[in-house]
Amino acid sequence: MKVPLDRFDLDVDYEAEHRVTGLFGVSGSGKTTWLEALAGLRRNATGRICCGGELWLDTERGIRVPPEGRNIGYVPQEHLLFPHKSVRGNLLFARRRALRRGVVFERAYANVAEVLELEPLLERSVAELSGGERQRVALGRALCSGPSLLLLDEPLASLDAQLRHRILPFLKRVRDAFEIPILIVSHNPTELLALCDEIVAVREGRIVASGRPMDVLTRPEVFSLAESQGFLNILPCRMAGHTLHSSTVRLGADGDGPQITIPRVNAPEGESMLVGVAASEILVSRAKPEGLSARNRLPVRISSVREAGHIVLLAAQLHESLPPIAVEITADAMEELDIGAGEQAYLIIKSSSFTTYSEHEAAGQDPD
Amino acid sequence: MSDPAVYSAFQAVRSTVLWAAMSTVLVMVPGVLLAYALARFEFFGKKTISTLASLPLVMPPTAAGYLLLRLLADNGPLGRHSIGIDLNILLNWKGVVLACAVMSMPLVVRTARVSFEAVNPRYEYMARTLGHGPVRVFFIVTLPLAGRGLLAAMILGFTRAMGEFGASVVLAGNIPGRTQTLASAIFSAQQSGNEKQASILLCVALLVGFTAIFATEWLSRTRVQTGGRSESST
Numbered sequence: 001m002k003v004p005l006d007r008f009d010l011d012v013d014y015e016a017e018h019r020v021t022g023l024f025g026v027s028g029s030g031k032t033t034w035l036e037a038l039a040g041l042r043r044n045a046t047g048r049i050c051c052g053g054e055l056w057l058d059t060e061r062g063i064r065v066p067p068e069g070r071n072i073g074y075v076p077q078e079h080l081l082f083p084h085k086s087v088r089g090n091l092l093f094a095r096r097r098a099l100r101r102g103v104v105f106e107r108a109y110a111n112v113a114e115v116l117e118l119e120p121l122l123e124r125s126v127a128e129l130s131g132g133e134r135q136r137v138a139l140g141r142a143l144c145s146g147p148s149l150l151l152l153d154e155p156l157a158s159l160d161a162q163l164r165h166r167i168l169p170f171l172k173r174v175r176d177a178f179e180i181p182i183l184i185v186s187h188n189p190t191e192l193l194a195l196c197d198e199i200v201a202v203r204e205g206r207i208v209a210s211g212r213p214m215d216v217l218t219r220p221e222v223f224s225l226a227e228s229q230g231f232l233n234i235l236p237c238r239m240a241g242h243t244l245h246s247s248t249v250r251l252g253a254d255g256d257g258p259q260i261t262i263p264r265v266n267a268p269e270g271e272s273m274l275v276g277v278a279a280s281e282i283l284v285s286r287a288k289p290e291g292l293s294a295r296n297r298l299p300v301r302i303s304s305v306r307e308a309g310h311i312v313l314l315a316a317q318l319h320e321s322l323p324p325i326a327v328e329i330t331a332d333a334m335e336e337l338d339i340g341a342g343e344q345a346y347l348i349i350k351s352s353s354f355t356t357y358s359e360h361e362a363a364g365q366d367p368d
Numbered sequence: 369m370s371d372p373a374v375y376s377a378f379q380a381v382r383s384t385v386l387w388a389a390m391s392t393v394l395v396m397v398p399g400v401l402l403a404y405a406l407a408r409f410e411f412f413g414k415k416t417i418s419t420l421a422s423l424p425l426v427m428p429p430t431a432a433g434y435l436l437l438r439l440l441a442d443n444g445p446l447g448r449h450s451i452g453i454d455l456n457i458l459l460n461w462k463g464v465v466l467a468c469a470v471m472s473m474p475l476v477v478r479t480a481r482v483s484f485e486a487v488n489p490r491y492e493y494m495a496r497t498l499g500h501g502p503v504r505v506f507f508i509v510t511l512p513l514a515g516r517g518l519l520a521a522m523i524l525g526f527t528r529a530m531g532e533f534g535a536s537v538v539l540a541g542n543i544p545g546r547t548q549t550l551a552s553a554i555f556s557a558q559q560s561g562n563e564k565q566a567s568i569l570l571c572v573a574l575l576v577g578f579t580a581i582f583a584t585e586w587l588s589r590t591r592v593q594t595g596g597r598s599e600s601s602t
Contacts, residue, residue, distance in 0.1 A: 039493075039497050040496075040497070041493050041496075041497070066496065066501075066502075067493065067496040067497045068496045068497070068498075068499050068500055068501050068502075070497070071499070072497055073497075074494065074497040074498075076490070076494065078490070080488075080490055080491055080494040082491060082494075082495075082509065082513075083513070084509075084512040084513055084515075093495070093498050094498035094499050096499060096500075097498065097499025097500075100499070141498070145498050145499060
């Protein structure tokens with residue numbers, strides 16, 4: 001597919017294999033254009049677009065399905081909730097199409113309202129909503145339309161840090177509750193790591209890498225695009241218990257991984273949530289660490305070592321049910337440590353280095 | 369009503385309100401569609417059409433009336449001899465309505481165009497991704513979002529028609545009880561020295577004008593809240 005732009009042309013050829021695909025790149029790399037071309041909003045797009053067996057664009061054969069014929073759920077960055085409608089009115093906006101597609105609308109609507117916790121907002125006017133609520137309503141509107149593809153444009157970019165911690169779990173829920181393919185555009189590696197099965201990195205309108213999230217994002221040419229923001233590992237976990245000042249969680253979506261200590265969070269035991277830790281906050285030791293104040297000392301196997309300029313990115317496998325953890329160390333430290341792929345090591349993480357992504361308030365913790 | 373001055377003033381005001389309403393109905397549909405086309409699309413001759421639609425604003429109304437008269441005269445391009453049927457517009461109420469419609473066209477088109485331009489086109493794209501075709505999107509998204517501006521355009525068009533004098537006098541004359549309007553009745557009353565009638569009509573004209581401007585000011589001030597480009601996303 002090709003789309004002419006001001007400074008360069010978007011020219012990409014890609015076939016997604018997994019259900020949740022991320023488009024990664026810095027601002028102005030052409031990712032939003034890609035999304036809009038899929039939605040049918042770029043009339044100058046040429047080439048071929050096919051989704052789930054439906055042909056949406058084939059310039060050679062003169063096929064160009066208009067946006068209303070593509071059956072997509074589009075969530076733009078600025079949400080674009082209709083200001084002349086209530087929240088309910090926005091959610092009902094695509095009822096006609098959903099019914100036409102054979103969706104049992106009442107059930108889909110109730111399901112969406114429940115998953116995104118929209119019930120208390122239904123009668124509100126759009127102008128009264130906060131940023132996070134807008135995001136949830138925009139997601140809900142897209143899902144109510146019974147889409148066969150969900151397009152999310154920078155779903156967390158317009159939210160402040162605190163809200164991001166609240167909305168990410170909702171995105172995760174949407175991902176798990178609705179069996180539809182999703183394409184997420186983001187300049188933030190954290191979101192993509194947490195949500196995607198595969199990632200495509202774009203620079204100046206060309207694909208520079210694609211594959212499993214961790215593989216793609218730790219590549220030097222891709223990592224350099226994300227460098228300014230650093231790397232944040234996002235891991236699923238389940239609440240295991242509390243002490244006075246801290247909480248313990250078991251890593252893994254089912255809570256079958258190792259136990260770690262994090263700052264206290266007021267979530268009930270067994271609740272599933274997400275924890276984050278920056279790659280630069282993690283220490284690596286070859287020997288088993290003794291007599292340290294840091295609460296988390298985790299045995300791992302190093303699965304890959306990649307140099308990206310003056311820093312080195314290690315991917316560390318903690319448990320088979322978890323994605324690898326990215327660890328960032330300097331090239332000098334790497335030289336001294338002298339560790340290679342396949343070797344055993346220990347990760348040392350202070351409990352205060354963890355942030356939590358939960359709908360519950362963290363107790364006295366700065367989300368940043 | 370027994371006073372003939374009051375009665376004829378009443379009659380002029382009643383006819384004027386009726387004709388102005390008819391001319392507003394006549395001008396709103398093409399005016400709004402033209403305004404939408406000018407606000408949203410690029411096409412050949414756009415500037416020329418835009419200029420033509422605004423022309424009555426700067427032309428002397430009598431000149432516009434005379435132009436219409438020439439067009440509709442028996443041997444004019446739209447006259448009986450050219451199109452084969454007699455539209456019977458000259459020197460009756462239809463002439464007044466047509467003159468009013470033409471003279472209020474620029475105000476309607478310009479005001480409506482501004483209100484369409486204030487609607488973020490991305491709302492229209494968004495609605496299309498939710499399965500609605502372009503015509504439906506116009507009715508369920510664009511029109512409601514531009515609604516207050518369009519209402520202001522309608523009020524301005526109506527009041528412009530209420531005050532029309534020059535073009536309708538040329539096209540339809542100033543016949544009391546048949547084509548006399550508020551404006552032409554004031555002129556006649558003043559010319560014949562009927563100060564009482566002129567004063568009554570003057571008060572009506574002031575009241576109508578004040579109400580209209582007040583309403584459009586209010587509409588344009590509150591329009592911001594119904595979502596235009598200025599609406600922020602966070």
